[in-house]
Amino acid sequence: MRAMDGMSATGGVNAVTDVNAAGSLSTAGGMSDVNAAEGLSTAGGMSAMSDVNAVEGLSAAGGVNVASRPVRMAVLGAADIARRRMLPAMTRAAGVEPVVVAGRRPAETGRLAAEFGVEAAGDYETALLRDDVEAVYLPLPNALHAPWAERALRAGRHVLVEKPLTTCAADTARLQRLADERGLVLMEAMMFVHHAQHEEVRRLLDGGALGTPLAFTAAFTVPPRDPGDIRYRADLGGGALLDTGVYPLRAAQHLLGGDLEVLGAVLRCGDEVDVGGAALLVSPRGVTAQVEFGFDRPYRCSYEIRGSRGGLLLDRAFTPPADLTPVARRTGLDGRTDDLPLRADDQFAALLRSFARAVRTGERHGDAAASLAQARLVDRIRETARRVPA
Template sequence: MSTAPPATRCGAASPSDAPLRFAVLGAADIAWRRMLPAMTALPGTDVAVVASRRPEQAARFAERFGADTAPDYASALAHPGADAVYLPLPNALHAPWAERALEAGKHVLVEKPLATDATAVARLQQLARRRGLVLRESMMFVHHRQHAEVRRLVAEGVIGAPLSFSAAFTVPARPPGDIRLNAGLGGGALLDTAVYPVRAALMHLGSGLEVLGAALRHENGTDTGGSALLVSPEGVTAQLEWGFGRPYRCHYDIVGPSGELRVERAFTPPADHVPVLRHTMDGRTDGIRLRPHDQFQAVLAAFRAEVAGGRPDAADQATSLAQAQLIDRIRRLAHRV
């Protein structure tokens, strides 16, 4: 992915002489391990201030990434050096704090999911449009180059017209007390892991997907896994699986009449991971090696380009909303097991 010039808020002058600086609300593990290192490494982005409900965590982040600390989230929003906000908060807090950030005149990058239901996603997107601000769901994997290569191969007909799609994202059991098991904070596997295969299906099969059936497993009041069968307007089926307490699986397959393409480490590849696309035809499997790609830097570059251009990516917004609508339908239609 090409990188755009450094940017400040829409309408700001001289974007070339100042990076896009973020207020970070929350000291989540994903921020520590991947997103903030990407912010400080990518030219044109930087960390201005960090706030956490645990002051010692904010101080730890600030020391590592050269940022200020704020005593609370509201103070971080008011930081004069912040042009944008990054939200790695628990799922149920995404919508309220994204709304406050937009009302404060900040561009917003939100960890997935953008909100816990499609109605809230639509409301936030409408607010961002009214305020002339960029709002993006940080679904990193869609920016990795390996998926563009898959789309190219499919378009060239290497497997023929797709007949079916399957995807799985499952992870080992979460430890007791893990925030992803807290239903009151928007926890559960549907919002934590199902969004990946759902988004992959949208990426390769397009809009108009319908949910034919689904099942959700619940334990102690929280959904911990499930599966769903979707179909595209062209009749391509998509079998999706997700959940906690299962072996680590992170892949998708596209099958056509003359072959199959399989992507391993589809959703969470490390920055130094060398992707190998598996192409199977006539009983023979060949590996297509690709270059490593940092998908965290890629999503930041896309976000920064939107801010610099003053034009939010309408296609990305539409897909984020379609993803939330499909998650809502799966939740509504699922058989509970």
């Protein structure tokens, strides 16, 4: 891999170093292809959408038939998540069409391109500057999100970036401002919020099925990775907070609102990065949110809402397979439970449909505000957390 040493908080790059780490900063899959970025400008501010609670997942149906004019996309990086999840979704989602995959390893990139019937490029710059490319998807290590997103935006391309959009709120705000100024879409690939199950949960919550919301808990934890995994690399933007922590944080925002306050946090720190942690947050109405994250403990992927009339538990909250029928378990005040089947959905395809509609219609539906609010929560947790040795 080619990684960036000495990256500034605003996405600048000071040096390039080769690494051979395996793995990914995206929990959905490993990443094998990292490329170099040059120093980029850091001007900007922020202009974001205001409704974090707006529906973030959209179907292809509506006033514009996105399938009739698909968004032509370049994939910058032969990452495992691109191979296993995003490229297959691109082939079945209405509204997008992959045309090229770029990667540093020619043989690997060529195999990936052949598998999905697209062209291969030996470097990212060549791919994003192609005349037939309208948008790029960036499944790169976290520290490379900001510089390559900026480069793509300045080249006039719409951008879909793996989560987290950047490693800090300042970079997120700066890039959102740049996208707004140029009339381009910049979207974070936080795919789980596009799954229909969360809208069904929110309808139950808003409809009073649980009474007055009182508490929310969520966890996304996975067992330890291989020691060479780039999640353990500070210079590549590693760490559990950015890797798995953003999922329960975003779920809390999605269901409780974007104006959450961090009351306290703990980060368990390894040699370079945090490997686990927890945080306590509160909404303006006094609803508490406890989130747990890490890659140092058994697998958990769930959230639970408790209210004055009962509770609701959703398992496989962040990584449900497309053919899985989700089940929410409701518990009453008497302790009795019943299972509520929810609708199966393909969250990767739903994300791509939402991105395509944003490109074709300009509809943003609060995703920019949600990404910025999430980045600010991450910053606040970093600033206030008590750090303990792992």
